[in-house]
Amino acid sequence: MEVTLNHYLLLAALLFMIGLFGVIRRKNLLMLFFASEILLNAANVALAAISYYTNNIQGQIMAFFIIAIAASEVAVGLGFLILMYKRMNSVDLDNLQIMKG
Amino acid sequence: MFETLAFYAFGGLTAAMFLITVTNKNIVYSMASLAAGMIFISGFFFLLNADFLGVVQIVVYAGAVMALYAFGMMFFDSSKPSNEHITSNKSIFGLSIGAALLTVAMLCVPVSVEHSYKTLDGAKNPQQVGMELFTNYLLAFEMASIMLLVAMIAGIVLAGKRMDDSYTTTVDHHDRHIEDLKLNQEQRA
Amino acid sequence: MEKILLIALFAPLAGSVFAALFGENKKTLVAGVIPSLFLVIGTACSLYLLTVVMSGTVVKATLFEWIAAGNVSIDFGFVADQISVVMMCVVTIVSTMVHIYSIGYMSHDEGFNRFFSYLSLFVFSMMVLVMSDNFAGLFIGWEGVGLCSWLLIGFWYKKPFATWAANEAFIMNRIADLAMLMGMALLFWNIGSLKYDIVFAHAKLVDAHTLTIAAALLFIGAMGKSAQFPFHTWLADAMEGPTPVSALIHAATMVTAGVYLVIRAHDIFILTADVSYFIACLGTFVAAFAATMGLVNRDLKRIIAYSTLSQLGYMFVAAGIGAYWVALFHLMTHAFFKALLFLGAGNVMHAMHDELDIKKMGGLYKVMKPTAIMMILASIALAGIYPFAGFFSKDKILEVAFATDHKVLWLSLLATAGLTAFYGFRLIMLVFFGKENYKEFFPKLHPHEAYPYMLYAMAPLAVLAVIAGFFEESLIALLEKAMPIFEPHISSGEFFMLIGVTTTLVVSAIAFTIYKYSKGGFSPSLENSTIYKLLFNQYYIPELYDRFLVKPYTRMSDFAWKQIDLKIIDVVVDSIARTIYSSGEKSRDSVQSGNLSKMLRWMVAGLIVLLAFAFLYSIAVS
Numbered sequence: 043m044e045v046t047l048n049h050y051l052l053l054a055a056l057l058f059m060i061g062l063f064g065v066i067r068r069k070n071l072l073m074l075f076f077a078s079e080i081l082l083n084a085a086n087v088a089l090a091a092i093s094y095y096t097n098n099i100q101g102q103i104m105a106f107f108i109i110a111i112a113a114s115e116v117a118v119g120l121g122f123l124i125l126m127y128k129r130m131n132s133v134d135l136d137n138l139q140i141m142k143g
Numbered sequence: 144m145f146e147t148l149a150f151y152a153f154g155g156l157t158a159a160m161f162l163i164t165v166t167n168k169n170i171v172y173s174m175a176s177l178a179a180g181m182i183f184i185s186g187f188f189f190l191l192n193a194d195f196l197g198v199v200q201i202v203v204y205a206g207a208v209m210a211l212y213a214f215g216m217m218f219f220d221s222s223k224p225s226n227e228h229i230t231s232n233k234s235i236f237g238l239s240i241g242a243a244l245l246t247v248a249m250l251c252v253p254v255s256v257e258h259s260y261k262t263l264d265g266a267k268n269p270q271q272v273g274m275e276l277f278t279n280y281l282l283a284f285e286m287a288s289i290m291l292l293v294a295m296i297a298g299i300v301l302a303g304k305r306m307d308d309s310y311t312t313t314v315d316h317h318d319r320h321i322e323d324l325k326l327n328q329e330q331r332a
Numbered sequence: 333m334e335k336i337l338l339i340a341l342f343a344p345l346a347g348s349v350f351a352a353l354f355g356e357n358k359k360t361l362v363a364g365v366i367p368s369l370f371l372v373i374g375t376a377c378s379l380y381l382l383t384v385v386m387s388g389t390v391v392k393a394t395l396f397e398w399i400a401a402g403n404v405s406i407d408f409g410f411v412a413d414q415i416s417v418v419m420m421c422v423v424t425i426v427s428t429m430v431h432i433y434s435i436g437y438m439s440h441d442e443g444f445n446r447f448f449s450y451l452s453l454f455v456f457s458m459m460v461l462v463m464s465d466n467f468a469g470l471f472i473g474w475e476g477v478g479l480c481s482w483l484l485i486g487f488w489y490k491k492p493f494a495t496w497a498a499n500e501a502f503i504m505n506r507i508a509d510l511a512m513l514m515g516m517a518l519l520f521w522n523i524g525s526l527k528y529d530i531v532f533a534h535a536k537l538v539d540a541h542t543l544t545i546a547a548a549l550l551f552i553g554a555m556g557k558s559a560q561f562p563f564h565t566w567l568a569d570a571m572e573g574p575t576p577v578s579a580l581i582h583a584a585t586m587v588t589a590g591v592y593l594v595i596r597a598h599d600i601f602i603l604t605a606d607v608s609y610f611i612a613c614l615g616t617f618v619a620a621f622a623a624t625m626g627l628v629n630r631d632l633k634r635i636i637a638y639s640t641l642s643q644l645g646y647m648f649v650a651a652g653i654g655a656y657w658v659a660l661f662h663l664m665t666h667a668f669f670k671a672l673l674f675l676g677a678g679n680v681m682h683a684m685h686d687e688l689d690i691k692k693m694g695g696l697y698k699v700m701k702p703t704a705i706m707m708i709l710a711s712i713a714l715a716g717i718y719p720f721a722g723f724f725s726k727d728k729i730l731e732v733a734f735a736t737d738h739k740v741l742w743l744s745l746l747a748t749a750g751l752t753a754f755y756g757f758r759l760i761m762l763v764f765f766g767k768e769n770y771k772e773f774f775p776k777l778h779p780h781e782a783y784p785y786m787l788y789a790m791a792p793l794a795v796l797a798v799i800a801g802f803f804e805e806s807l808i809a810l811l812e813k814a815m816p817i818f819e820p821h822i823s824s825g826e827f828f829m830l831i832g833v834t835t836t837l838v839v840s841a842i843a844f845t846i847y848k849y850s851k852g853g854f855s856p857s858l859e860n861s862t863i864y865k866l867l868f869n870q871y872y873i874p875e876l877y878d879r880f881l882v883k884p885y886t887r888m889s890d891f892a893w894k895q896i897d898l899k900i901i902d903v904v905v906d907s908i909a910r911t912i913y914s915s916g917e918k919s920r921d922s923v924q925s926g927n928l929s930k931m932l933r934w935m936v937a938g939l940i941v942l943l944a945f946a947f948l949y950s951i952a953v954s
Contacts (some may be wrong), residue, residue: 045150050191053154055246057161063239064165066933072170072216076177079208080161083184086200094191099275102193102268106276109203110287114294116208120215121301133219139926238936245943 050091057084071123071133075116082112149190157183170219174212181205195269333384334393337412340377340420341459343370344427348452351445359444361435367452368431374455375424378417385417386810392465399468406526411465414814415660418807419462419592422664425792426584426671427455432789433675434576436782437682441574447487451580454480458585462592467516467526470593474512474557477586478505484581485573497569504566508556515549518542519600532599540604547604550597551611558590558644560618565874567641571633575678578633583640583674584667591644591663594651598815602654612652612733616741616748619645621871623751627758628867632680632688635759636673639714642752643670646729649741655732655818657811661804662725669713669722669797675790676707680763683779684770690759695768700781704764706794711760713797715753715838724801731830735820749834753841761849 061084064077086105093101123133130137160180167173181204188197266274276284347367354363381391395408412420431451438444457480461473479502486498516526522538523531535543554560559567570582581587594601594611601608619642626638643666650659683700684693697704713720716727726749733742770777781787808817822830848854866872923934 043147045147049150050187052247053150053157056158056243059239059243059246060158060161060165062242062936062939063235064161066238066929066936067165067235069929070170072212072219073165073173075212076164076173079177079204080164080180083181083204086196087184087187090188090191090193090196094193099271100279102196102272103275103280105193105196106199106272107280107283107287109199110291113203113208114291116211117294117298118301120211121298123215124218124302127218135929136927138928234933238933238940241940242936242943245940245947248947 047091047095050095051088054084054088054091057087060084069135071126071135071138074135075119075123079112079116082108146190149186153183153186153190157187170216174209174216177212178205178209181209192268194267195272333389333391336377336380336384337391337393337410337463338395340374340381340412340424341410341463342456343374343377344452344455344459346370348449348456351449351452354445355449357445358442359439363445364431364435364438364448367448368428368435371424371428371431371452371455374459375421375428378420378424381412382417382421385412385414386806388813390414403524404520406466406468408469409465409527410460410463410469411528412463414810415592415596416462418660418664418810419588420459422667423455423458423462423585425796426667427451427458427580429789429793430576430580430671430675433579433678433786434574436786436789437576437678438574439783443487447484447574450480450483450487451576454484454581454586458589461589465528467519467528467531470596471509471512471516474509474553474589477581477589478502478509478557481505481570481581481586484577485570487573487577491572493569494572497566497572501566501570504563505556508553508563511549511556512553515546515553518546518549522546528596532597535600535603543600544604544607547597547600547607548610550593550600551607554590554593555614556590557593558587558648559641560590560614560644560648561621562873564618564622564641565870565877568634568637568870571631571637575633575674575681578637579671579674579678582637583670587640587644588647588663588667591647591651591659594648595656595660595815598651598656601651602816608652608654610652612649612738612741615645615648615650615652616744617645618642619649619748620744620751621645623748623755624867625870626755627751628864630689630691632677632690632693632759632763633674634688635690635755636670636677639673639752639756640666640670642748643714645748646726646745649745650729650732653732653736653738653741653818654816655728655820656815657808657817658725658728658732660811661807662729664803664807665713665721665725665797665800668793668800669710669720672706672710672790672793672797673714675786675793676703676710679703679782679786682782685774685777687770687774690762692769692773693763694766694770695764696770696779697764699779700764702781702787703790704760706787706790707764708760709794710797711756714756715842716749716834717838717842718835719798719801721797721800724804727831727834728804730834731822731827732818732820734826734830735822746834746837750837750841753838754845757842757845758849761845766849767852 058081061077061080064080065074068074068077086108089101089105089108091101093099093105126138127133157180160176160183163176164173164180167176182201185197185200185205188194188200344367347370350366350370351363354360357363384391391412393410395410397405397407399406431448434447434451438447441447454477457473457476459473461470461477464470464473482498482502485501486495488494519531519538520526522542523534525531538546556563567582567587571578573581601611622638622641622645626635626642629635629638643662647659647662647666650656650662679700680693680696680703681688683696687693709720713722716722730742730745730749733745770779811817869875922930925931
């Protein structure tokens with residue numbers, strides 16, 4: 043069977059859902075970051091697929107930038123994570139309830 | 144036919160890897176499976192004739208980002224599996240399934256694709272990417288690079304040691320100053 | 333000409349507002365003088381309008397439209413036609429005198445300013461009542477006088493019985509007003525307008541049954557205001573208010589509003605013979621009933637109140653028989669001599685330091701000659717001796733009753749006249765003549781006459797009480813144009829026989845009274861007889877009302893309050909509020925918990941909602 047754009051989009055959606063599932067389920071902050079990486083990657087797949095099937099290079103450019111942004115996000119996020127660990131000695135999300143109400 | 148097979152193979156593997164990432168209690172396993180998933184995603188990119196993107200994916204994601212995560216993981220005690228106190232399973236599954244269903248329903252609408260030609264004859268993918276990137280997206284490229292620089296500095300500042308000691312002042316001018324420095328160091332230690 | 337009408341109408345209101353400005357202050361003389369001056373202006377305008385109307389023109393003025401909703405169109409219209417101009421003059425003359433009198437009477441009261449405000453407001457309401465040209469305006473004035481009566485009866489609101497009496501008066505009036513409203517609504521439903529001209533012109537077109545009901549309902553409203561049985565208990569209790577209030581409201585003006593209503597609506601009552609006959613019978617009954625209660629009472633003002641009640645009965649008899657002009661005539665003369673009686677009683681009360689028991693007075697003639705003389709004049713007028721005013725009006729009523737073959741009514745009215753003379757002079761004898769009982773009850777008391785200007789205020793009323801009877805001819809000439817003038821057809825022989833019988837009875841009653849009380853009165857053992865007890869306690873009717881009406885109603889309202897209001901309605905409202913509050917709290921706790929995980933979940937939930945919208949939209953578009 044021919045693989046069409048729909049297949050790729052469906053796959054990207056599936057991966058996105060997996061990532062979403064991880065985001066709302068994980069209580070460990072580091073694992074939360076892993077799940078967010080999955081989200082970004084799923085978007086990348088979708089963009090690349092669309093770029094291939096519409097013969098437009100711009101999708102790939104966008105994917106590039108997303109990769110760049112994801113990298114910097116990881117850097118800064120991990121920095122925060124380390125700070126938080128130094129302060130509270132745990133990376134559990136339930137400890138981070140200062141903004142209650 | 145080959146592509147179809149590859150697509151389904153890569154797809155299945157990626158999904159499996161990412162499922163392990165989100166469900167496993169051991170942080171090392173989830174990180175490892177995340178790295179594996181990244182590699183398989185790059186397989187997709189190769190399938191889609193996005194060679195440059197695929198290579199960049201491996202180098203940046205599987206190489207740099209995962210290394211970063213690994214270093215980060217070393218800060219925390221990861222020998223014991225993290226006991227996650229999950230409050231309501233029902234809501235999680237419900238939300239996920241709902242979102243999944245809706246997305247599938249939306250995307251099942253057949254997409255009619257028009258082929259818009261914008262190719263350079265005989266150019267490979269990296270050349271094409273470069274052509275596009277450095278003409279239409281030059282500004283965005285520069286901004287992205289500045290953003291990376293800023294992120295790097297931020298990462299260093301956030302996670303680095305306090306730089307109270309200066310290693311650049313000249314030593315021979317103030318011996319007493321150095322003695323004070325040394326005393327301060329000892330007091331702090 | 334319209335301006336004169338409006339000045340006459342609004343002058344009392346201006347006085348009231350002026351006095352109200354001083355409401356909380358201590359007594360300021362000008363707050364009493366200015367309303368009186370305004371009323372003098374009002375009186376002058378009314379008298380002028382009287383001359384105008386006597387020459388034939390009817391003055392009308394419409395202020396503005398009040399209700400214009402669908403088919404209903406009621407406006408604030410005022411008219412000075414023959415009937416209303418007579419009432420206007422009576423009201424304004426008596427009010428002016430009472431105002432001037434009150435300056436002296438209330439001079440030691442700390443609510444001086446408030447009193448004049450209320451009093452002028454009352455006069456304004458009464459003017460609205462008599463000058464309005466439709467039933468709705470009448471009702472406004474009706475309620476206004478009820479309100480002012482409540483304010484004034486309960487003027488000394490710190491006395492619990494005064495407030496109770498005020499409430500009793502107001503509530504009784506209200507119950508009767510319900511009937512009046514129903515009557516008005518019935519008329520409006522059948523005729524389509526509330527203006528007098530239109531209603532009375534179309535009254536004969538309404539079918540007889542409905543008209544009877546409407547007339548009966550209107551009369552019930554009149555019964556409440558004029559304190560006919562069974563709505564009579566409030567009048568005697570209303571004596572709790574200051575004496576000028578009793579003089580103005582419960583003698584001359586408010587209680588006559590019911591009679592005015594019947595006179596005004598004579599076109600309707602002429603067509604409903606049954607209701608009119610009932611009115612006449614009820615009037616006779618009340619006249620006799622009240623007179624019997626006045627025979628034995630010891631309270632100075634109550635006796636006069638019962639005599640008012642009795643005379644109101646007379647007026648209703650006249651109206652019921654169909655001689656409306658006679659009722660108006662008696663209303664006019666009665667206003668003058670009854671107000672005079674009350675003001676005189678006020679003087680006596682002042683002299684006796686607010687003591688009301690006449691058995692504790694006596695021999696005051698020596699110290700209060702002018703008051704005594706004026707009260708004697710008023711009592712003679714009340715008894716109906718020629719040539720005083722009461723003779724003409726009262727005898728006319730007896731004549732009319734006799735001539736229309738209502739012999740039973742005539743007989744009872746005659747007997748009542750005798751009783752009236754008796755208790756009127758009993759009052760005079762016990763207060764002014766005889767043994768000076770006050771010396772043994774109040775050894776330190778030195779009664780003195782009232783201020784001169786108060787006596788000057790009473791003087792015009794005294795004069796009118798004497799000469800008002802001679803206005804009969806001019807009154808007939810005036811009222812001919814407005815209502816059918818009922819002239820009894822009796823031969824001159826019968827006429828003189830009637831007068832003779834009445835006068836003999838009255839004179840002998842007076843002579844008997846004077847004789848008996850100069851000898852010391854009746855024996856005290858009479859006080860133990862059953863009849864005495866019955867009369868003294870007002871036939872135990874107040875107790876009856878209390879036991880069978882007030883107490884069950886109180887219990888019911890108590891139940892409604894404690895069980896229904898507190899337990900059901902409050903609970904429902906509170907629970908609604910509590911539900912909203914707690915639901916808000918719960919949602920705040922769940923959404924704004926600060927937990928990142930929870931927030932992420934909410935984000936996904938929002939995402940699902942948006943996806944659903946997008947999906948539906950795409951379906952709709954395609």
